[in-house]
Amino acid sequence: MSAPRSLSYAPGGRRVNWQKVAVIVAFGVVPVFLLLLFTYIPFAKMIQFSFYNMSYTKNKGFVGWDNYVKVFSKSEYVDAMLLSLYYMAGAVVQLSLALFFASVLSLEKIRGAGFFKSAMFFPFLVNGIAIGYIFKYFYTRGFVLDSVLQAIGIPLENLPYWLRDQSVNNWSLVFTSLWKYCGQNMVLFIGAIASIDPTLYEAATIDGANRWQQFCHIILPGIKTVFMLNLILSITGSLSAFEPAYVVGSMGANGTATFFIKIHQMAHVSGKVGQACAMAMVLMVLILIFTAGQRLFFRFVMKDSDNTFNAKSNKAKALW
Amino acid sequence: MMNANTSVASSDTGARIKRGIIKFLEYAALILGSFVALLPIVSSFMTSFKSGDEYAATNAMTPPQNWFNFENYRQVWVEGDMLRAFLTSFGVVIVVVLVSVMMGSMLAYVLNRFAFPGNNLIRNLFMIATLIPGIAMQVTTYQIMRQLGLLNSIWGYMILMSGTDVISIYIFLQFFENLNVALDESAVLEGCTYFGVFFKILLPLTKPAIVTVAVLKGVGVYNEYYNANLYLQSNSWRTISTALYSFSGPFKSSYNIICAGVLLTLIPSLIIFLFFQKQVYAGLANGSVKG
Incomplete structure (x- = not known):
């Protein structure tokens, strides 16, 4: 401010x-x-x-x-915290996909671009409880996902129980989060790309830069602030992930209880408010450490790309 | 000369083929992405038109026999008491949006137009609040709501929801920064009070910001379920989220009926999205920059 x-x-x-x-x-x-x-x-x-x-x-x-000692001495809590690694991996995939779709929709002349953008964005507006039902149905044995996979030739016997089988169920939940937020990230990236000076692309084309080079040297530096903020938000969001486990995973059943679900249960099911507050404090400190760490990291890394960006635009100016 | 020409031409066709392949892959990716985004919703949509027997007998991806079978919708509407839930939700949305717009614009006006001791302190308090993850504090917030006697009270839920929304304050602050102070000054010279300046001159000018905040906040409150489940557990004040949540009891194995309920809750979001797409996108961009 x-x-x-x-x-x-x-x-x-x-x-x-x-x-x-x-x-x-x-x-x-x-x-x-x-x-x-x-x-x-x-x-x-x-x-x-x-x-x-x-x-x-x-x-x-x-x-x-x-x-506080209990939070770190019980393996149950440490395991719950480690679940956020799934969500972090999901966040990286989500942002990459969002960036890919945003670049395609912004750089290329795409027929029906408005439709693709709206279709991929709409999941963001779906009510959380509705998402819970939609995906319980989606993942049920022999239902939506299994039908589609069978249609492309994978027999049902080879498919796992998506929400029950502990080797895949956390990935199933991570996917629901990706499904909801990917389009939102994409819309933000499209907005950021639109604010880049279009003459830079012309200059780059005359320089003989291909699409990939344009992406690396114009788009990435041009949207770095928005990208960085979204990355920080997604990573810190992974630490406090609860929505998929809460609505789709039946309150963290079958080993999907994230740390936030544990806090919720500790306070509202077991009624141990003191213990729940200590867990919340640990969560908050972790989030602050991650936020500060990432900001420092990006300040360090982005300095470098700042220079490439400036060098590129200087070159473009010299050319004109 | 000849040779040079043909090689240019062939590299031209080569490049064209390469562009064609890339273009094809891009469309394939976009179609796949949209398919994945819509598949879960479309499958629920198809299921919502199936009768109980049909649901049991057919595959989830088989289209319904009769696309005009609204029996599930009728049943979920009546037995799920959805009219009441919709009215409750719309009531909450209207109150919360009004309160948020008024609080956000008033505070932004005061912070932007007046220098006073504490101005910076208030800005910093709001900024630091964005760093504290709200989700971590739900335990003690519950304790406070309990002490205030606001559990199971629709008013308590509304107050909590209109609480402090930093994003709307930011959107209004940005907007006021771009409104010329000369507007206020000439009005004050003509004898207008500060209250008059705000209500008669500035507030009408902030209409775009109001629409953005209202759409963003409205959709957010309409879809809110965590606090609704926690604070509105009595049956008399069910929002659309808590009503939907309760369906897993009576309609447990009748997913065709639940799907009809799910689709009904999507209609308002869909309408808002179709009419206010620009504001939804703009609001997101504003919100994200400040986190």
Whole structure:
């Protein structure tokens, strides 16, 4: 956010401008109150509760770091955390596909481009519970996915139970997440590509650059901010993944319970609020570490591509 | 001379063939991508028209015998009490969108147009809030809602949903930054109050931002299910998500009926998407840049 502008029509100064005070209080007090109520107070309480052995109704006293020790000593939680690796892998595939489709739809003259864009984007607007039903149906033995695979010649005996078989079920869930968010990422990338100066492509074509070179030297540097932000969001989102396991995986049945599902169950099924808060704290710290780490990494890496981008555009200018 | 010409021509056809193959592969990829995106929805759509016997006897990918068999829709509409759920959901969406638009635009106006102690503090509080993953705090948020007596209350759910939405505040802040201050100044010189400036002059000008925020927030609230499941457990206030969630009980093995319910919930999203595509895309772009 940019710094506030001091406005000439509402000067500060010694005399209190009561009308100004009134408008600031009247317009600002509710949003700030709600921000405190639903973000900062829960945040402070989360830190506090994580050191107590407590439920929603009873507080059995201060236990120090015990709750945190349990998070790391029980293999159940560590395993749940490792599930996010599936979702991270899925996020990488998702962003690559989104980038591929966005480049094709932006660079080439495609008949029906509007249709393809809408078709791939629409899953993003589907209600989460509806996604749960749609994919339970989709993955049921002998139903949608199996029929399609049988139609291309794979016999049913060779197919796994997509949601029950623990060697594939997490991938099945990751796919539902990819299905929902790939089109959204694609739309964002199309927007970012559209903001690149089109004369760069002309210059590159005259330079003899092919599509692949244009992609590497014009598109990638041109959309790096949007791409980076989406990558950070997807990776940190993987850490707190819960939607597929919650709606499609029947609340994390058959070894699909992600760390967030564990937190949810700890608080709302077992009623151990203190323990759940410690787990949430661990999750939050992990997310912050990943976010900061990625930002540093990209600052380091992107510096390099910044230079290639500048070099390229200088060359283009020199050519004209 | 001859040779040079033919070699140019042949490399030309070579390049053309290569372009043709690439073009073909690109279309194949796009068609495959759209197929995968639509297949789960289309299969549910076909199933929603099948009678119980037909559902049991035919393959999931077989088209229904009668495309005008709306019996499942009738059944899910009546037995699932969907009219009530739709009205509840629309009510929540309208209230939450109104509150969010008003709060977002008012706060953005104050932050953008006035210098006062705490202005930067408030901006920073909102910015830092985006770094704290909301999902991690659902446990203590639940505790607060419990203490406020807002569990199983539609008002509590609405307040929680209209809570602080940083994205709409950002969209309005950006918009106000591009609205010339001279507009306000001339109005103030003519004796308009600050409240008047906001309601009579600036708010009408922010219409594009209002539409973007409303569409984005509206679709988000309409599809929200986690908090709805957690905070609205009584049967009297079922939103479309909680109503849909409850179908796994009565319609357990009748997926043809559940599919009809699923399709019904998609209709409002589809209509909004068809009419406000531009705003949906624009809102996403705005939201993503600030995360």
